[in-house]
Amino acid sequence: MTPLRHVRATRYAVPLREGGSMPGLVEADDLGMYVVKMRGAGQGLPVLVAEVLVGEMGRAxxxxxxxxxxxxxxxxxxxxxxxxxxxxxxxxxxxxNLGMDYLPGAFGYDGSQPADPEVAALVLWLDACTSNVDRTWANPNLLRWGG
Known part of the structure; x- marks a missing residue:
């Protein structure tokens, strides 16, 4: 796994009051915007470590x-x-803390358009291997962005 790039937060833009961790939209010194999950949230550091591991497994x-x-x-x-x-x-x-690139214009996947079968199979496999118990048809935790 490649080390994560390091940025410094320069401005806290807005809280995203979704889920229990209350991530926030943060601007960084590279002029990028990131959705940041905070180490001080109730779930603590183990959740941030899990996010990195599962995210990088998904990327692989x-x-x-x-x-x-x-x-x-x-x-x-x-x-x-x-x-x-x-x-x-x-x-x-x-x-x-852990940030993920902010995807302007992205919206939650709602099943109104069929997912690519190969992508759906990969996501299901990844969820099964990492015990993502909160992924349901009502809460897919997936985004659609740029088509």
């Missing part, structure tokens, strides 16, 4: 996975956040 299998990066978050970013809950999360997440 040929599943389209957004680039994963290490995001260095400084304590200064939390000072400018008005929402107290988000400020607490940012303060607890100072240091390295």
């Amino acid at each position: 299998l040929g599943v389209a996975v957004p680039e994963l990066v290490e995001v260095d978050l400084s304590g200064e970013i939390a000072r400018f956040e008005a929402d107290e809950e988000v400020q607490d999360l940012l303060t607890a997440s100072v240091g390295l």
